[in-house]
Amino acid sequence: MAHRWGMVVDLDRCTGCEACVTACHAENNIPTVGAAEAARGRAMHWIRVERYWEGEFPEARLTFRPVLCQQCDNAPCEAVCPTYASHQTDEGLNAQVYNRCIGTRYCANACMYNVRFFNFFHPQWEKPLQLQLNPDVSLRESGVMEKCTFCVQRIRAAKLEARAEARELVDGALQPACAQACPAGALVFGDLNDPESRVARLSESPRGTRLLEEYGAEPKITYLQRQGWHEPDIQ
Amino acid sequence: MNRTSNNPLADDLVRPLFHTSVWFYGSVTVLASIVLCGAAAWGYQLWYGIGVAGINWPVFWGFYLTNFVFWIGISHAGTLISAILRLVNARWRRPVTRCAEVITVFALMIGAMFPVIHLGRPWLAFWLAPYPSAREIWPNFRSPLAWDFFAINTYLTGSLLFLLLPMIPDFALVRDRSTGLRKRIYGLLALGWQGTTKQWHRLEAGMQIMAIAIIPVAVSVHTIVSFDFSMATVPMWHSTIFGPYFVAGAIFSGIAALIIAMAALRRLLHLEAYLHPVHFENLGKLLLLMSLLWGYFVFAERLTVWYGNEHSEMAVFWATQRGEYAPLYWTMVICNFVIPLPILALRQLRTVAGTVVASFAVLIGMWLERFLIVVPSLARKPLSYTWGEYTPQPVEIILMVATFAAMILLYMLFSKFVPIISIWEMKVGNQPHPPVVTETEDELAGLWKARP
Numbered sequence: 001m002a003h004r005w006g007m008v009v010d011l012d013r014c015t016g017c018e019a020c021v022t023a024c025h026a027e028n029n030i031p032t033v034g035a036a037e038a039a040r041g042r043a044m045h046w047i048r049v050e051r052y053w054e055g056e057f058p059e060a061r062l063t064f065r066p067v068l069c070q071q072c073d074n075a076p077c078e079a080v081c082p083t084y085a086s087h088q089t090d091e092g093l094n095a096q097v098y099n100r101c102i103g104t105r106y107c108a109n110a111c112m113y114n115v116r117f118f119n120f121f122h123p124q125w126e127k128p129l130q131l132q133l134n135p136d137v138s139l140r141e142s143g144v145m146e147k148c149t150f151c152v153q154r155i156r157a158a159k160l161e162a163r164a165e166a167r168e169l170v171d172g173a174l175q176p177a178c179a180q181a182c183p184a185g186a187l188v189f190g191d192l193n194d195p196e197s198r199v200a201r202l203s204e205s206p207r208g209t210r211l212l213e214e215y216g217a218e219p220k221i222t223y224l225q226r227q228g229w230h231e232p233d234i235q
Numbered sequence: 236m237n238r239t240s241n242n243p244l245a246d247d248l249v250r251p252l253f254h255t256s257v258w259f260y261g262s263v264t265v266l267a268s269i270v271l272c273g274a275a276a277w278g279y280q281l282w283y284g285i286g287v288a289g290i291n292w293p294v295f296w297g298f299y300l301t302n303f304v305f306w307i308g309i310s311h312a313g314t315l316i317s318a319i320l321r322l323v324n325a326r327w328r329r330p331v332t333r334c335a336e337v338i339t340v341f342a343l344m345i346g347a348m349f350p351v352i353h354l355g356r357p358w359l360a361f362w363l364a365p366y367p368s369a370r371e372i373w374p375n376f377r378s379p380l381a382w383d384f385f386a387i388n389t390y391l392t393g394s395l396l397f398l399l400l401p402m403i404p405d406f407a408l409v410r411d412r413s414t415g416l417r418k419r420i421y422g423l424l425a426l427g428w429q430g431t432t433k434q435w436h437r438l439e440a441g442m443q444i445m446a447i448a449i450i451p452v453a454v455s456v457h458t459i460v461s462f463d464f465s466m467a468t469v470p471m472w473h474s475t476i477f478g479p480y481f482v483a484g485a486i487f488s489g490i491a492a493l494i495i496a497m498a499a500l501r502r503l504l505h506l507e508a509y510l511h512p513v514h515f516e517n518l519g520k521l522l523l524l525m526s527l528l529w530g531y532f533v534f535a536e537r538l539t540v541w542y543g544n545e546h547s548e549m550a551v552f553w554a555t556q557r558g559e560y561a562p563l564y565w566t567m568v569i570c571n572f573v574i575p576l577p578i579l580a581l582r583q584l585r586t587v588a589g590t591v592v593a594s595f596a597v598l599i600g601m602w603l604e605r606f607l608i609v610v611p612s613l614a615r616k617p618l619s620y621t622w623g624e625y626t627p628q629p630v631e632i633i634l635m636v637a638t639f640a641a642m643i644l645l646y647m648l649f650s651k652f653v654p655i656i657s658i659w660e661m662k663v664g665n666q667p668h669p670p671v672v673t674e675t676e677d678e679l680a681g682l683w684k685a686r687p
Contacts, residue, residue, distance in 0.1 A: 082374050
């Protein structure tokens with residue numbers, strides 16, 4: 001059976017340290033646009049940690065929510081792309097084919113999670129930063145949309161390695177950069193079609209919800225959160 | 236004009252083609268410079284990247300898409316109104332139709348440029364066309380942008396034909412009155428028109444077909460433009476009202492543009508004898524109707540959102556109603572409703588000057604309406620962490636100003652090369668027995684009875 005990649009984000013574990021954000025930038029050659037451009041809303045983070053304040057001081061509470069592409073089964077970004085740059089792969093990934101993208105930015109508007117990022121200018125790396133670029137990941141040019149790929153380069157490498165050694169993929173051995181970097185183990189990645197995988201079991205958890213599920217995009221990321229989070233019993 | 240003819244009507248209407256004032260050259264120079272500034276601005280954007288525009292994350296669409304919707308809306312002035320007036324055989328239409336149809340063609344050309352300008356990689360825009368290629372991939376027909384591509388191209392082709400067909404006899408007229416190179420050029424454009432009965436019949440039949448065919452095309456075009464928004468589940472975009480709302484708004488702004496163009500022609504080309512106050516009066520009534528219809532649509536849209544009280548939609552609702560976009564919103568309401576309504580409703584105010592004032596207000600209001608549809612929704616998407624804002628940048632403003640200059644420039648050049656009022660249709664209107672329509676009502680009734 002084909003793989004179906006998914007993820008579980010445990011909000012009870014997330015400390016908001018943003019190691020995932022940094023790891024993602026390093027792994028996927030995501031350009032840093034500089035302070036001025038970032039202030040204009042051009043910063044690119046395939047994964048971001050949203051911070052929400054609840055309540056008023058001194059009862060205020062800070063919660064974190066890492067948001068990355070939800071890899072929807074019924075993805076609104078895919079239908080609206082006129083050139084099939086955004087499309088669903090056999091393994092359920094929302095792929096973005098950079099060479100096909102003409103930059104209508106419609107996909108980014110249709111995505112209710114706002115997890116698609118646009119190259120407003122040609123990305124640049126000041127020397128010697130270009131030396132740390134990941135050779136496994138292509139660079140994107142100006143005018144092209146990009147987004148989380150679930151580190152598809154790692155998925156392909158792991159599959160090739162497994163095939164060379166004539167074995168099945170081992171659950172947990174393959175991780176995207178964000179999950180690998182998470183010190184709290186809040187991000188769990190794996191094959192949802194493998195009922196024994198950790199991600200498949202966790203996504204059935206009664207603590208699980210999906211982000212903006214009411215839109216019917218059928219995201220493959222499950223957020224785990226203690227029920228009754230808002231109750232005063234936490235004090 | 237090298238000979239005086241016994242045809243004062245044609246003399247009058249052809250005069251601008253043969254006599255050009257210094258003012259004309261001056262204005263063309265000024266307008267062309269502004270258009271060139273726009274071209275330079277686009278070149279600057281191509282060179283440095285689309286980032287020189289104000290769009291950002293999450294407001295990925297801004298001024299360019301606003302102008303796109305606005306200009307496609309303006310294009311609904313001409314062809315649609317002219318087609319309807321032709322079909323109902325409104326006699327007062329004759330001097331109006333061509334100046335209206337030209338607006339359509341030029342506004343469409345300008346409007347259709349904006350989606351290309353706004354692309355991240357505009358040099359690949361041709362990928363929207365289905366053609367066999369080495370990539371072995373067609374456009375995605377699920378995408379409203381692909382629908383747009385086909386709808387706008389169909390509409391542009393149809394409007395061009397609709398404009399060109401009734402121009403043929405007038406080209407022939409100019410051909411017969413000129414010499415040298417001009418005679419050769421207009422001879423080519425006249426497509427060998429000799430004014431035989433057969434040719435007149437074919438022309439009439441062709442125009443009848445085009446007038447009927449163009450109406451559903453025009454309605455569908457702006458519906459499909461609205462689908463660009465309403466197909467996405469973005470707060471206050473995802474609404475079933477958008478199709479008719481956009482079409483009504485398009486006709487609304489289109490009539491306003493037509494009134495302004497006609498008033499300008501009347502003044503500058505001295506066409507007072509042809510464009511009477513009654514034309515402005517009639518179009519003013521139409522504008523009044525559209526203003527009321529527009530107000531009704533806005534009321535229906537706003538009320539349902541407010542009553543439904545869905546939280547992500549309410550964020551957009553309050554941002555426009557009394558938040559950061561409120562000044563623009565209420566300016567829009569004043570321009571589209573509060574100003575035009577009394578002017579157009581009171582007979583004493585429904586003059587040439589009155590309708591022009593109302594029309595300018597409507598153009599401003601409708602531009603703001605397009606902006607308020609595009610931007611606030613994107614700035615208030617469901618996850619409040621991702622809320623953003625949008626400030627237009629110089630390159631976007633220059634390009635917008637340049638398109639207005641381009642519209643005026645194209646219109647001026649057109650009226651310099653083509654009689655802006657259809658001469659032969661005016662003649663037909665002046666004849667007690669029109670040579671084209673041979674059957675009177677009685678004869679038609681007789682024919683009907685005579686049929687087996």
